Amino acid sequence: MKWLSNRYAYPLVIFAMIASIGLQAAWLIQLFHAQQVQVKRDLDQAVADAARMSEYLSVAPGHENNDNFRNFFLSPEWMQLKQAYTQMRRTGVASRFETELKNDSTQINISLKIANNRPPGPRKSRTISIFDDGETLESVMAADRKDLKRMDSLVRLECRRQQINEESFYVLYDFRTGKPESEKDGQKAKQADYQSAHIGYNLNFFIHTYQLVVPSVTKTVMYRMRYYFVSSLLMILLTGLAFWFLFKVMRSERLYTRARLAFTGNMTHELKTPVAVIEAALDSITRYQLTNDPERLENYLNISKNEISRLNAMIDKVLNLEQLDNGEINLRPELYDVQQGLESVVSSMRLRNGSSPVIIDYFPSEEPCFVDGDPVHLTNVFYNLLDNAIKYSGPEAIIAITCNPLDDEVIIKIRDNGPGIAKIYRRRIFERFFRIPENPDIHTVKGSGLGLHYVREIITCHKGRIEVAAAPEQGSVFTIYLPAYHEI
Secondary structure, eight states, X not given: OHHIIIIIHHXXXXXXXXXXXXXXXXHHHHHHHHHHHHHHHHHHHHHHHHHHHHHHHHHOTTOTTOHHHHHHHTSHHHHHHHHHHHHGGGGTOEEEEEEEEOSSOEEXXXXXXXXXXXXXSOOOOOOOOOOOTTOOHHHHHHHHHHHHHHHHHHHHHHHHHXXXXXXXXXXXXXXXXXXXXXXXXXXXHHTSSEEOOOBOOOSSOOSEEEEEEESXXXXXXXXXXXXXXXXXXXXXXXXXXXXXXXXXXXXXXXHHHHHHHHXXXXXXXHHHHHHHHHHHHHHHHHHTTGGGOHHHHHHHHHXXXXXXXXXXXXXXXXXXXXXXXXXXXXXXXXEEEHHHHHHHHHHHHHHHTTTTTOEEEEEOOSSOOEEEEOHXXXXXXXXXXXXXXXXXXXXXXXXXXXXXXXXXXXXXXXXOOSSOOOGGGTTGGGSTTOOOSSOHHHHTSOOOSOHHHHHHHHHHHTTOEEEEEEOSSSSEEEEEEEEBOOOO
16 A cells, blocks of 8 residues: 555546546537537527518518518518528529518519529629619618618627627628628628628618628637536536545555554553563562562562552553543543642652752742642643653753633643744644654653643543643743633
8 A cells, every 4th residue: 555655646646637627628628619509509599580570670660460460570481581582692593572561461572583504704784773762772771771770789689688798790791792891891700700691681672681790709608608617627626625635634544553653662662661670670579589678678669669650650541542532531520729730740740850950830820720620630631741841851851830810711831941842743742642753852752642632632621722832942831721610
C-alpha cells in the first residue's frame, strides 16, 4: 500500500482529474453545438411566425371577424406555400402572384412560367411594375417601409418570447433580383452565425424580402447552458474534494500509524524501566540477603514501591484514554475548589523534585475559584500539565501557576521556561500519540504522547477549553478555561 500511496497516488489523481475535466469539456462542447442548432431553429420559428402575422395584418383590414380568413393566412401550410413561391425566382422560373380581396371572398392567383430552352447570348429582361388606380411608386414605397418596420418589430417580439436577446439587424433584398439593397450588409450577413431565409412580409405588393441576421448566438447559447456549466463545475469540485479528503484520510492514517509505532516504542521503554528497576531491587535483596540490613532493605523496597506506583500511573493513563474514546468514562462532578487542587499538585511536585533546582511559583487568587467538576480527573489534568512543564523546561525549570475567577469562568495559567512550541504544532500537540518531531530538545524527554490528549478530552467533558501560546520571553503558556460554579 505504501508504494501505491507514495509513488503512484498523485499521478493517478492528476490523470483522473485531467480525464474528468476533459470529459466534462467534451460534453459541454457537444452540448454547445446542439444548443447552437436549437437557437437557430428557434430563430427560424420566430421569423416565420413574425412573417405570417405581418402578411395577415397587411390584408386583415375589413376581414378581422372572418375566422376562415384568419386561420388560412396564419396557418403553417400557407407559410410554406408562400415561402416556396418566394424562393422560386432563383431557379430561373418566371412567376406571377396576384391577390384580389372582395367582400365575400379573397382570390389568390399564382402562375409559373418555365422556359423550355434558354436562348443563346445574354438575356435581356425588363421589369414592369403595375399599381392599382390611385397608387404611385412613392405611396407604394412608403407603405413598404411601414410594413418593413412592422415586420422588424414582430421579429424582435418573437425573439424575446423565445428568450433570445442577441444583437441583430436585417437585410433587405430586391424581390425580383434577389440582390441585397446594401452590399455591405450582405457581406456581413455571410459572416454571421445565423441568417434567416428571405421572407416576404406583405401580400398587397412584392418589392422587398426580409432577412434577419444575428452576428453571434453565443450569448444565448451560454445563457441556456448556465445550469450545465454550474453542474460540471460542481462535479469537478466534488471530484477534487473527494480526492483531497481521500488523501487527507490516507495521510492521517500514515501519521497515526507512525505515531502508534512511536507510542509503542516509547511505552515499551517507559514500562521496561520500572520493571528493570524493581527486578534489580529484588535481585539485590535476595543476593545480598538484605534482611539483615533493615535500612538498605527499606530503601530498596521504597524504590520498588515508587516504580510500581509509576507503572500503575502509566497504565491508568492508557486505560483512561481508552474509556474516553469509547465513551465509557463517567465523570462524578461535585463542588471542586480549583485552588486547593492546584495546591496539592504543586506540593506533590515540589516534594518529588526536592533535590533538583526546580522552581514552582504558585499565585492563588484572593477570591474563591469553584467549579462543578470531577476532582480525580481535574487533579490528573493539573498533574499532567505541571509534569510536562517540568520535563520540557530542563534541569533549571521555572514554573509559574496562576488561578483567577473572571465573569463566569475560572482561568488557570501554567507558564514554563522551556523551548516553547512552534505555532504550527499548537493544535496538534493535543492529538493522540503526537509529539513534536523537529525540536531536538524534546527527543531527550520520555513520553507517550497521551498526556495532552487526555487533558483536552477531560477539559472538553467539563465544557471548558484549553489554549497554548508562547510566553513573552521564552517557553509556553497553557491556559485552561472552566465554567465557574453557580448555585441555582
